[in-house]
Amino acid sequence: MKLPVICSEKECCCGKKECTPGKGLPKIILIGNPNVGKSSLFNALSGSYTLVSNYPGTSVEITHGKARIGEREYEIIDTPGMYSLLPVSEEERVSQLLLFEEKASVYLHVIDARNLRRMLSFTLQLLEAELPLILVLNMMDEAEERGIEINISELSRSLGIPVIGTVSSEGKGIEELKAAISEFTLENNAQKFRQKMDYGSKIEPYIEAVEGLLEPSEEAEISTGISRRAISLLMHQEDRTAFEYLRRAEKTPGYWDERHEKNSEEIRKLVKAASKISEVPLSYLFTLKRQEHVNGIVEQVMEMPERSENKSSENAGKIRAEDDTGKNGSKIQSINLAFPEKIDSILIHPVLGIPALFLILYFGLYLFVGVFAAGTVVDYLENTVFGGYINPFVTAKFISLVPYPALQDLFVGEYGIFTQAVTYAIALILPIVGAFFLVFSIIEDTGYLPRLGLLLDSMFKKIGLSGRAVIPMVLGFGCSTMATMVTRTLETKRERLIANILLALAIPCSAQLGIILSILSRNPESLLIWSVVILLEFVLIGFLASRVLPGEAPTFILEMPPLRKPKLSNILVKTYSRMHWYFLEVLPLFVLASVLIWIGRLTGLFAFALKIIEYPTVWIGLPPDAADVFLFGFFRRDFGAAGLYGMHDSGLLTGVQLVVAAITLTLFMPCIAQFMMTIKERGFKTALAISGFIFPFAFLTGFIVNTILKALGVSL
Amino acid sequence: MVTGNSHLSMKTITLCAMETRKTGKIDRLETKNPGILQKLMAMGILPGMPITLLRKSPSYLFEVDQTRYAVDREIANHIYVSC
Numbered sequence: 102m103k104l105p106v107i108c109s110e111k112e113c114c115c116g117k118k119e120c121t122p123g124k125g126l127p128k129i130i131l132i133g134n135p136n137v138g139k140s141s142l143f144n145a146l147s148g149s150y151t152l153v154s155n156y157p158g159t160s161v162e163i164t165h166g167k168a169r170i171g172e173r174e175y176e177i178i179d180t181p182g183m184y185s186l187l188p189v190s191e192e193e194r195v196s197q198l199l200l201f202e203e204k205a206s207v208y209l210h211v212i213d214a215r216n217l218r219r220m221l222s223f224t225l226q227l228l229e230a231e232l233p234l235i236l237v238l239n240m241m242d243e244a245e246e247r248g249i250e251i252n253i254s255e256l257s258r259s260l261g262i263p264v265i266g267t268v269s270s271e272g273k274g275i276e277e278l279k280a281a282i283s284e285f286t287l288e289n290n291a292q293k294f295r296q297k298m299d300y301g302s303k304i305e306p307y308i309e310a311v312e313g314l315l316e317p318s319e320e321a322e323i324s325t326g327i328s329r330r331a332i333s334l335l336m337h338q339e340d341r342t343a344f345e346y347l348r349r350a351e352k353t354p355g356y357w358d359e360r361h362e363k364n365s366e367e368i369r370k371l372v373k374a375a376s377k378i379s380e381v382p383l384s385y386l387f388t389l390k391r392q393e394h395v396n397g398i399v400e401q402v403m404e405m406p407e408r409s410e411n412k413s414s415e416n417a418g419k420i421r422a423e424d425d426t427g428k429n430g431s432k433i434q435s436i437n438l439a440f441p442e443k444i445d446s447i448l449i450h451p452v453l454g455i456p457a458l459f460l461i462l463y464f465g466l467y468l469f470v471g472v473f474a475a476g477t478v479v480d481y482l483e484n485t486v487f488g489g490y491i492n493p494f495v496t497a498k499f500i501s502l503v504p505y506p507a508l509q510d511l512f513v514g515e516y517g518i519f520t521q522a523v524t525y526a527i528a529l530i531l532p533i534v535g536a537f538f539l540v541f542s543i544i545e546d547t548g549y550l551p552r553l554g555l556l557l558d559s560m561f562k563k564i565g566l567s568g569r570a571v572i573p574m575v576l577g578f579g580c581s582t583m584a585t586m587v588t589r590t591l592e593t594k595r596e597r598l599i600a601n602i603l604l605a606l607a608i609p610c611s612a613q614l615g616i617i618l619s620i621l622s623r624n625p626e627s628l629l630i631w632s633v634v635i636l637l638e639f640v641l642i643g644f645l646a647s648r649v650l651p652g653e654a655p656t657f658i659l660e661m662p663p664l665r666k667p668k669l670s671n672i673l674v675k676t677y678s679r680m681h682w683y684f685l686e687v688l689p690l691f692v693l694a695s696v697l698i699w700i701g702r703l704t705g706l707f708a709f710a711l712k713i714i715e716y717p718t719v720w721i722g723l724p725p726d727a728a729d730v731f732l733f734g735f736f737r738r739d740f741g742a743a744g745l746y747g748m749h750d751s752g753l754l755t756g757v758q759l760v761v762a763a764i765t766l767t768l769f770m771p772c773i774a775q776f777m778m779t780i781k782e783r784g785f786k787t788a789l790a791i792s793g794f795i796f797p798f799a800f801l802t803g804f805i806v807n808t809i810l811k812a813l814g815v816s817l
Numbered sequence: 818m819v820t821g822n823s824h825l826s827m828k829t830i831t832l833c834a835m836e837t838r839k840t841g842k843i844d845r846l847e848t849k850n851p852g853i854l855q856k857l858m859a860m861g862i863l864p865g866m867p868i869t870l871l872r873k874s875p876s877y878l879f880e881v882d883q884t885r886y887a888v889d890r891e892i893a894n895h896i897y898v899s900c
């Protein structure tokens with residue numbers, strides 16, 4: 102997720118949406134697996150804030166920042182998490198492309214110290230790519246807690262590069278890292294690394310041959326930070342980016358002098374031949390060879406506490422707790438480790454996990470966001486602060502200063518920029534969205550989201566999604582637009598599309614949800630009908646989409662980070678930067694909507710559009726005036742919901758009408774921002790097709806619900 | 818290949834056939850889907866690594882080295898473990 106970098110220094114870019122501080126300076130690029138603390142290291146080095154969270158895959162876009170280290174200034178770049186140089190998912194490809202295209206003066210490979218054995222393999226790949234590298238062993242505290250000891254100087258010696266241990270969340274080791282970056286020069290690194298990986302006599306000749314053929318002529322302008330050997334290895338693993346590089350080379354005049362065509366043909370032939378003579382896929386072979394090498398290093402430098410690997414009947418949590426008591430002789434430690442373990446097993450328990458989820462939803466979403474923020478706070482802000490003091494004052498001042506009715510209408514009229522856009526944004530949206538993002542940040546930081554993924558995976562499979570999709574789905578309750586962007590972390594195109602449809606259709610965003618909850622919660626039956634219909638819709642459309650859309654069923658693999666106690670500072674920063682992002686999206690659109698409505702009213706277009714929407718509005722049993730709500734809903738769903746609030750307050754809707762309107766509006770067209778994001782992520786045609794489906798479908802559902810409720814003689 | 822009821826001291830079974838709370842060694846990964854294979858390998862689920870199965874329901878939860886992973890049945894069926 103790209104959020105605004107909040108700069109500590111005011112000069113560079115404050116308030117601007119696209120912030121690329123430090124352009125043109127020497128670069129530092131952060132690379133590493135998801136969830137190893139790259140973002141918090143980025144924050145510690147640059148003094149600005151990006152999102153730091155406890156689940157894999159939050160940073161889906163590249164973040165730029167500026168850092169002053171020693172005497173020099175650097176541009177510092179944080180990349181989406183990647184597991185290896187060979188990408189599997191789209192966000193990994195983003196990082197891989199960056200490595201192909203950028204040339205940095207220092208690369209920091211950030212790994213989780215506990216998982217040295219697992220992550221060092223990627224370090225070796227980066228060294229094969231001949232990148233000027235510093236290895237950062239982050240989360241040293243968690244490794245120590247588990248009794249893991251790492252001989253850092255020995256590791257540095259065997260890799261031939263600087264290795265620094267840090268705890269980035271607490272700022273430990275950052276000074277050492279900065280010193281290492283200052284000292285670092287390209288020469289002493291590239292040459293120090295002497296261990297060339299050997300992939301076996303059968304395949305080596307092919308790798309070397311391709312490497313040789315890739316050598317450009319001296320005048321060629323094509324450049325990449327990655328070594329030819331690494332590109333050759335990637336080609337043998339059929340990597341798309343490596344072949345794109347080859348195609349680019351082909352098109353670059355003078356890349357190979359006159360030998361041009363023959364070379365690329367030759368390369369393709371060699372790659373084919375190599376894959377034929379190997380019994381196993383080459384990526385498998387390469388990985389195993391590298392791991393052998395890693396194991397050799399790890400044996401030398403890392404000591405783990407005696408773990409009863411072969412003890413079969415013990416619970417893993419228990420084993421760990423016992424180890425700790427044994428080692429430190431402290432009971433507190435063992436309780437510390439065993440307690441999260443217990444909570445953990447409740448959260449992911451197939452039966453107990455569901456009530457646990459409902460408790461979280463009840464307290465977090467319903468009570469805090471719905472009742473407190475959307476009810477109490479909004480009520481006070483809207484009616485007392487804005488309705489009672491600010492708006493009458495501003496309106497009176499404006500009218501006395503500007504004697505033109507048309508302009509008065511634009512700024513302080515019924516739908517005016519100030520009286521509507523600004524009031525709604527601050528009095529309604531701010532408290533609701535803020536409360537949601539606060540709850541979401543807490544939930545996210547504890548590591549609950551991957552657990553929810555595990556819990557819901559088998560259910561999500563029925564609607565064509567994997568457990569991984571809970572992350573965008575839950576985020577969708579905050580902001581559909583943000584969630585649409587995060588669907589990028591899903592693995593298949595089909596999954597991304599289904600998630601996108603469901604987000605657009607059946608997941609109400611927090612602003613909308615908050616208002617709907619506060620209107621409907623006065624009557625529990627209405628709320629129940631609304632929830633059941635929306636849930637049914639979600640399941641039904643997901644189920645149908647998974648049947649109709651072509652492509653393979655999704656698979657589910659997710660790393661499960663340990664449960665962590667959320668840190669207050671981190672939560673506040675995250676909530677703030679999410680709101681910041683939201684406001685940059687939302688306020689201009691509110692203002693735009695006010696202006697459009699103003700133009701529409703002046704020219705009569707507004708009345709015309711209202712007339713058209715009145716038909717389906719009346720058709721679903723609502724008074725013609727409710728067409729207003731849907732027209733607003735076209736600009737923003739929450740805007741529409743707010744209109745509903747107003748109509749309800751003036752007693753224009755009956756209970757049944759209110760439910761029908763709330764349902765239709767929830768399912769209705771996503772807001773403009775979400776629509777734009779869908780275009781960006783899925784393409785214009787798909788975005789149009791999704792809207793073309795949602796429009797009539799929302800009204801159809803409203804019609805059906807209205808008909809059923811009437812037939813049953815329900816009055817609410 | 819899958820010898821769920823074998824009484825040999827060392828047997829190779831899929832993760833699905835393993836009992837929870839048992840530890841074994843990953844023997845091999847067997848899948849025709851190169852995407853899944855790459856993903857597993859990249860995440861560090863590799864032959865030779867010790868693996869402890871923690872849960873089978875609601876999905877599979879296991880620990881390799883110091884990290885826990887959640888996977889579905891489909892993926893668990895591709896991981897062969899000797900224990």
